[in-house]
Amino acid sequence: MREEIVQFGEENRLTGILTHSQESKADKPLVIILNAGIVHHVGPNRLHVKMARHLAKVHFDVLRFDLSGLGESMPAAPGKGYEEQSIVDIREALDMMWVRFGERRIILAGICSGADNAYRTALEDVRVSGLILLDPYAYQNTTAQISDLAKRAQDPERWKRLAGRLLSGTDAEDGDEDIMEDDNDRIPPEREIFGQQLQTLTDRRVRMLLLYTSSVRHLINAKNQFHQTFKEFDFSDQLEVDVLAHVDHTYTELSSQNELMTRLDTWLAERT
Amino acid sequence: MKPFHFGPSAAPLYGVYHPAHQQGGRAPAVLLCNPFGVEAIRAFRIYRILAEKLAAAGSPVLRFDYIGTGNSAGDDAAFSVTRAVEDILLAHQELLDTSGASRVAWLGLRFGAGLALLASQQKPRGLGGLCLWDPVTEGQAYLTEMYEAHLCELSRVFDESEKSILAKRQQTDLLGETMGFAVGTDLQSDIGDLKPDAIINRPARRIAIIAGESHADLSDRLEGVGAKVTTHQDEKSQSWNSDAALNAFSVPRKTLDLLVETLGGLR
Numbered sequence: 001m002r003e004e005i006v007q008f009g010e011e012n013r014l015t016g017i018l019t020h021s022q023e024s025k026a027d028k029p030l031v032i033i034l035n036a037g038i039v040h041h042v043g044p045n046r047l048h049v050k051m052a053r054h055l056a057k058v059h060f061d062v063l064r065f066d067l068s069g070l071g072e073s074m075p076a077a078p079g080k081g082y083e084e085q086s087i088v089d090i091r092e093a094l095d096m097m098w099v100r101f102g103e104r105r106i107i108l109a110g111i112c113s114g115a116d117n118a119y120r121t122a123l124e125d126v127r128v129s130g131l132i133l134l135d136p137y138a139y140q141n142t143t144a145q146i147s148d149l150a151k152r153a154q155d156p157e158r159w160k161r162l163a164g165r166l167l168s169g170t171d172a173e174d175g176d177e178d179i180m181e182d183d184n185d186r187i188p189p190e191r192e193i194f195g196q197q198l199q200t201l202t203d204r205r206v207r208m209l210l211l212y213t214s215s216v217r218h219l220i221n222a223k224n225q226f227h228q229t230f231k232e233f234d235f236s237d238q239l240e241v242d243v244l245a246h247v248d249h250t251y252t253e254l255s256s257q258n259e260l261m262t263r264l265d266t267w268l269a270e271r272t
Numbered sequence: 273m274k275p276f277h278f279g280p281s282a283a284p285l286y287g288v289y290h291p292a293h294q295q296g297g298r299a300p301a302v303l304l305c306n307p308f309g310v311e312a313i314r315a316f317r318i319y320r321i322l323a324e325k326l327a328a329a330g331s332p333v334l335r336f337d338y339i340g341t342g343n344s345a346g347d348d349a350a351f352s353v354t355r356a357v358e359d360i361l362l363a364h365q366e367l368l369d370t371s372g373a374s375r376v377a378w379l380g381l382r383f384g385a386g387l388a389l390l391a392s393q394q395k396p397r398g399l400g401g402l403c404l405w406d407p408v409t410e411g412q413a414y415l416t417e418m419y420e421a422h423l424c425e426l427s428r429v430f431d432e433s434e435k436s437i438l439a440k441r442q443q444t445d446l447l448g449e450t451m452g453f454a455v456g457t458d459l460q461s462d463i464g465d466l467k468p469d470a471i472i473n474r475p476a477r478r479i480a481i482i483a484g485e486s487h488a489d490l491s492d493r494l495e496g497v498g499a500k501v502t503t504h505q506d507e508k509s510q511s512w513n514s515d516a517a518l519n520a521f522s523v524p525r526k527t528l529d530l531l532v533e534t535l536g537g538l539r
Binding site: 003005007015017037038039040041042044045046047049050053071072214215248249250251252253254255257 | 348
């Protein structure tokens with residue numbers, strides 16, 4: 001395993017780390033890991049480093065890089081919005097990877113906004129043949145709502161914490177993370193639109209792994225809910241979904257990080 | 273700004289060099305020593321902005337990741353106090369060689385300050401001064417703080433009481449990690465040994481402490497070994513240190529300005 005610092009894109013403004021596998025294989029897809037929110041390319045809890053090095057051991061060449069203006073990358077010229085610029089940046093990463101490794105299949109991976117950017121790019125670029133989406137957009141159905149409310153109501157400590165917070169006058173501006181999480185400004189597309197987009201990708205034979213964690217438990221807390229939510233669509237076996245109820249959004253616990261690596265190993269072995 | 277690898281090819285360190293915007297000034301070169309764990313992730317952007325400010329003020333700057341952290345070689349378990357001290361000394365020499373400077377000032381943030389103090393005991397050639405930003409120099413208290421922060425974080429993300437979190441996990445597992453990073457028993461032991469009494473030699477002639485809280489014991493110890501210590505009280509000095517601040521792009525600009533001014537004087 002060898003790591004190389006790469007700078008690419010218009011005016012070489014984008015910086016990333018290319019983790020070369022011990023033995024690069026032309027039949028293996030290339031993997032690109034995208035920023036989670038504004039955390040730089042090391043990833044939350046160093047997760048992107050751990051993922052890249054883990055995948056390199058099983059013959060995947062992996063790039064993790066910073067979008068324009070994040071981490072070590074320079075800002076782009078003004079004029080494009082965040083989503084549009086992110087797609088431009090990611091497609092420049094695809095260009096660089098094809099120049100370096102040849103025209104191989106490409107898997108995009110990301111947590112949260114990284115997942116959003118991954119699937120949006122896949123819709124626009126047919127070079128993307130696989131998606132690893134960690135906490136992508138989720139949509140509440142009645143079952144999830146009832147289960148979550150019941151669980152919350154049964155936890156007296158939760159009400160104590162809420163009461164304490166209200167009494168102390170803490171608000172989001174003071175940095176209260178619970179409130180900021182609830183006020184998450186990630187705006188999903190309409191459920192039907194997201195379903196149609198996943199259908200488009202499915203029809204294009206893009207393989208997808210969607211893993212939801214406890215952070216979206218108020219929206220989805222069992223894997224069959226996903227299929228109920230999108231029951232009018234047929235994603236066949238192109239799309240695999242699971243709910244990791246014991247795992248948090250950024251895979252904080254080491255056991256959850258190890259579980260993620262195992263899940264990736266299994267999916268990549270079976271689906272790529 | 274130039275990212276690069278340095279050190280042994282079998283286990284390279286990742287660094288980013290920021291050349292001074294103007295050559296020939298009196299500002300010292302500056303080495304930025306990272307904090308540990310989640311704090312290093314939160315401090316990344318602050319350090320990049322600080323490095324750019326220092327470079328604009330005439331200082332060549334090197335920021336880098338210790339072995340077992342960030343982009344440097346090694347998994348979490350490769351991080352150790354002994355190795356991190358070696359890494360600081362290696363980075364110090366790299367900065368001297370790359371910049372051509374004769375003096376380097378070190379900035380250590382949180383546990384990075386404790387590591388910088390330990391590294392200074394090796395008396396590296398060209399160390400001009402030390403700036404300690406909210407230094408961690410009481411290892412046992414720091415271990416307790418990390419444990420409590422980890423427990424609190426699990427309680428928050430799973431929306432469960434700490435009692436419930438504790439009931440579902442082994443105590444040894446909880447002690448063996450903090451906020452996404454492994455803290456093995458050897459590392460716990462090494463961190464626990466950190467205390468102001470470990471400073472035997474004068475780390476540098478001039479030392480600045482920038483902190484939100486008093487560090488009287490540390491200051492007394494440093495003066496006791498012959499250093500000239502100046503202390504700057506800054507209530508906002510830890511405002512960067514939360515995920516909320518990270519996600520809100522919060523930058524403690526006044527603290528950074530104070531650091532640039534202070535480091536510029538450590539020549």
